[in-house]
Amino acid sequence: MCVSLVRCLTLLYSSLQPRPSNRPKPKMAASPASAVKLSVSRGTSGARRRRTRCRKCEACLRTECGECHFCKDMKKFGGPGRMKQSCIMRQCIAPVLPHTAVCLICGEAGKEDTVEDDEEKFNLMLMECSICNEIVHPNCLKVKDSGGVVNDELPNCWECPKCNHAGKTGKQKRGPGFKYASNLPGSLLKEPRLNRDIKEEPDPPSVAAASVTALTMTSAVKRKTEREEIPKRKDEEPPKKRPPLLSLDGTPRPRLEDNPLRKKRKLFDTNDEPVVVKKKKLSKPDDPLTSKLLQQIKTENDDGDDEDDHEDREEEDRFPLDRNNVNEKKDDDEAEQEEDDEEEEDALTKEKDGIIEDKAKVLLNPLLRTLAARERDQSSSNSPRAGPSSESGDGQEKSCGQLKARQQRRRFPNKELSKEFSSEDCVANLNRRPLKIEDSPANHNRRPLKSEDSFNNQNSKTLRTEDATTNQSCRWPLNNGRGDLGDWLHHRGREMNGTPREYSTLGFNRSSPITPICPRPIPCRSPPKCIQMERHVIRPPPISPPPDRLLLNDGETHIMRREVWMTVFSHLTHRDLCVCMRVCRTWNRWCCDKRLWKHIDLNRCKSITPPMLSGIIRRQPVALDLSWTNISKKQLSWLINRLPGLRVLLLSGCSWVAVSALCTSSCPLLRTLDIQWVEGLKDAQMRDLLSPPTDNRPGQLDNRSKLRNVVDLRLTGLDITDTSLRLIIRYMPFLSKLDLSYCNHVTDQSVNILTAAGTTTRDSLTDINLSVCNRVTDQSLTYFKRCGSICHIDLRYCKQVSKEGCEQFIAEMSVSVQFGLTEEKLLQKLS
């Protein structure tokens, strides 16, 4: 109290002080009144300590991007320095209590480092109540009664037993340490409500409480009900069976929100939905969700809650941040860290525990059992860490008890999710889309669209079966993003089986002009709602290095070292990797290796959920295929801003609204951009996309486009004219591959522009695709003779291009370079 009083006084005092009159604007941020308010609001419980960056997470370790909204404001980047906000790319994922924080009761700092046992650690660490703001050692609380509800979203954050009992929701207050979307630059969040696309998501009700996230107890009645239900289900059936959770919600509609991740992250949830689980209750048996913490941390008694706890475990992840740190500090229990990954994976694969296991066995029989057994043990012990992945449950699952837990966990949230993910939907989507043309690099040339679709369909169907059995999606909700990815992968997984097809997808999707007349593909925009991603917190990957060897039950380590395993894993499809991730913590950890996820393919994934997004972020892919998805602008902005290393981005068939995220978010290393068949993308939009940021600030003249490093640009099916081509030439000096197939406005003049003297494209162009461009004639071929590096000219299905013209081109070029006709009107340089 004293402290708070002092603070109030301080505030008052300061507010009364005359202000420096520097500010350009007379606005007063803090008026005396406001100061008072502040103190009052905090009054009951004392002021909340401001959190500070952890300095360890991926975000904290980054350098300032220099391009985001806040960076631009910084003086060092030429801005006025008024906003004083952290670079968006560096927004800490796990803000910690200040080092100076001490226990309100004993006055001492956190002492978790002094013990090894997780439970002990928990009792000795400082926990900040998101409701009353008090910071205490759980051990110092007299009443250990019911225990508090741990918020895994934030390190050292819970709802203390007092508040918990009092039934306070704490909703009103925003949880500590979280920035709301409002803190982010508008560009990130805004979605222009333009046309059609917009609707993607009904705005979610504000999520008022970030802090709430998990509350088990929270006031929300809904949640409670849900919870109750959930537990039952869990108990009753193994995850698989559950029918789509939808029923539970009562809301049949598939919301994005539903995604598995949700549990943990309320952030995303917009609606009231019962996100329930973010937090883990420590000791309440009631909650089905009770988080892992209980088990792991078990501050109090695990006993009663076991079942619930298990479910909750998934949550471990959330908590994880702290845990991880702890672990790191320690020796690192391999297992714990691994959990994170596992969790994610779980999300992907969870549901099917049984199935998964089987699969895993199939894949790797020999080792599994032992390993699995072993790891389970390990994992169980570790629990308290806060893993980056929220899915938490996975790791724990390993142990026997955990297994149960998994099953239980899975259930709840997912209902909706399951639907969304259901393969059915996917299939439906696929069918709708007429054209998609992705070819594998090999196909480069074109392959009939249909084939792919059918392919996908098949896959999805297969998947479906699984789902039906397992209801994966349902469970997943809890999982972290990875889980999401997993789900999606599972669905379409079959596709990949065995083959690295993904790569192909990413590789070149050159559209194939199979049917010259093809109508523009209809993008399938699913109705999904977006989620408020801003609030989504992504847990950083475990800091400690992954274990080098598998620990066997007998205490020995497996002969194969990690790198050897990695070689094996590198031959698996993403789907199978997700399966493997469920085997044990170690595998979980290994399978999440970035090297295995350089390319993430969500092509045609019906709905992109927040969990998926976070799963993507965690894997930091180099290539990302979001073609034909209904991703929203907000989501894409969020992603791009967190994928600084992204080099390949495929957005075919997405809406312009979504694609416009590229106008505001920078993707410095982007080399390949696929925006084929983007509805509404015309010259004006191309201008927005290519034009350098209009920077009003003096001194920061940057005439370079954000897309200046693009080498491979795919514009199939866009209604763009020479106006856009001029911009492309101007702003993409390294452009090597350009796909303008199905661009009806492209003419010989366009080619003339592209190959004109003085343009960089003239010499940088190696591949040009003008197939099905009916206005292009033999004249264009003469222009191409000016290109110094041209290797591949695709003029197939160009009605006005003659075979003779091509032959003449070959003849004339033969002096310097040998060209051949790979196919009719398809000129290829012969090496």
Place this chain on the structure above:
DNA sequence: CTCAACGTAGTG
């Protein structure tokens, strides 16, 4: 002390 940036008052 300086620098970063948290969290919210205030604005439109």
Place this chain on the structure above:
DNA sequence: CACTACGTTGAG
């Protein structure tokens, strides 16, 4: 509600 601005806290 989205967004700006800024006092103030926290790290070093």
